[in-house]
Amino acid sequence: MNWETLLNQELWIDLAVILAVTFVCYWVLRTVLNLIAHRLDKVATNAQGSHARILGFATEMLRRTSRFLLFAFSLLIGLKAAELPDRWAAMLSHGWFIALAMQIALWLDGGVRLWMESLTRDGKTRNPVTTTIIGIMLRIVIWTMMLLSILANLGVDITAMVASLGVGGIAIALAVQTLLSDVFASLSIGVDKPFEIGDFVVFGDVAGNIEHIGLKTTRIRALSGEQIVCSNTDMLRQFLHNYKRMDTRRIVFKFGVTYDTPPDKVRQIGGVVREIVEAQNQTRFDRAHFVAFDDFQLTFEVVYIMLTSDYNTYMDVQQEINLALLQRMADMEVDFAFPTQSIEFLGGRFPEVTVAGVASAQPANDNGPRLA
Structure with missing residues (x-):
């Protein structure tokens, strides 16, 4: 043991300066981050909509700053206060980059986690599989880029590594292209949201409620009770009717009266229909016209708008309209037509x-x- 080195007064002074600067920088950085996070939290509380959400994410990301990396960053600042050999100075420059890259990666990873938690905060995520896939892919990209950037900063040639990853990815994609097609279709469903869990959809000869949107398939509970499993790719290839997103219903129906109905009574029927429709709840009358001379009947066409998308409510209203038409036509002594x-x-x-x-x-x- 070199006792002269240990008894060197300049060495201990340098160590004391390094430790003092390190702890001061650590305290200052912690205080500044806490003040910024507190300020952002106040602004987010008063903000609304997406602005408040973004500020909330930024606050949580700052609060998840690694204390170990913060101390390492402070130590690197403290080492700047002492005279170091060239070898140590080169290592110090790499240390700056490594600490900063890891902290940025941790912030981005925390942001992805917060985004995933925000989608499931109420216990009901619209598309859990897609959310999980996107979250995993983003985190893989973040940490892969962090690792490659650190290796490149240390002088490692990453060209061959990147080329190998590209060739391997192409080989895997060709081997499982059918599966990948459904996976990307699932991601498209999650991002574009043509339908979500709980929606009532009709496509082709299938009608039912969406029960599950998976990695490869979507499962639908048909009206007859059975579960129908459809490929995600096939779901996006067809025209699909999403009735849950329908705010109103446009209803068109026809009825006919006999040819021996007097013209003055035929002229009155449109007004009678209007009175009947406007008397119903959650309806808006559009029109009622005598439209055609058909076989066996004088045909009327009626159009009205249901102000709700609920099918059972629509059927209740249509039943009341039909019953009222029967009564009013009987009062007018007008007969409904039937085939003769x-x-x-x-x-x-x-x-x-x-x-x-x-x-x-x-x-x-x-x-x-x-x-x-």
Whole structure:
């Protein structure tokens, strides 16, 4: 042991200066970070919407600053206060970068974790699989970039490593391209949100509620009770009707009256229909018109808007409208049309018809009798 080195007064003075600067810097950095976090928290409390959310994320990220890395950063500042050999100065420059890179990576990783927690804060995440996949991918990218940047700063040639990662990724992608297609479709569903868990959807001949959006498949509980499993890729390839996002319903229905209805009563029917529709709750009348001379009937077309998307409410309202139409048409002595057919019998004699055991026949007249 070199006792002369240990008894060197300058060495102990340098160590004392380094420790003093280190602890002072550590205290200053901790105080500044706490003040900034406290200030951001106050601003976030008074802010609203996405601005408040971003400020809240920044506050939590600052509060999750690593104390060990903060002390290492302070120590590096303290070492600057002493004269060091060139070898130690080179190591110190690498230490600055490593500490800063790791702290930035920790902040970004904390931001990703906070984003994932914010989506599940109420216990119900809209697409948990997609959220987890995106979170894992972002964290892998953050820590991979941090590791590569540190290796590059230390003088390691990372070109071959990056090339190997690229070639390996291409080989894996070709081997599992079908699975990756569904995985990226799941990510697309999570980001674009064409449907979410609980939505009622119809596509093709399938109708039901979304139960689960997975990594490869989406599961739907059909109206008949069974569970239908669909590929995520197939779900995005088809036209899909999402009825849960429907705020209103446009209802169109038709009815017909007989041809012997007087014109003045036909003219009144539109106003009667308007009164009936406007008397219902959660409806907005659009129009009611006599639109066509169809087979067997004079056709009316009615359009109104349901101010709710609930199907059962719509059916209740439509039933009340139908019942009111029956009553009002009966009061007006107007008959609803139904299919009828006329048969014209020309020449000859009617066939014998037995009624109560008595046969009767009528000769045909010149005009040709008609049976209706």
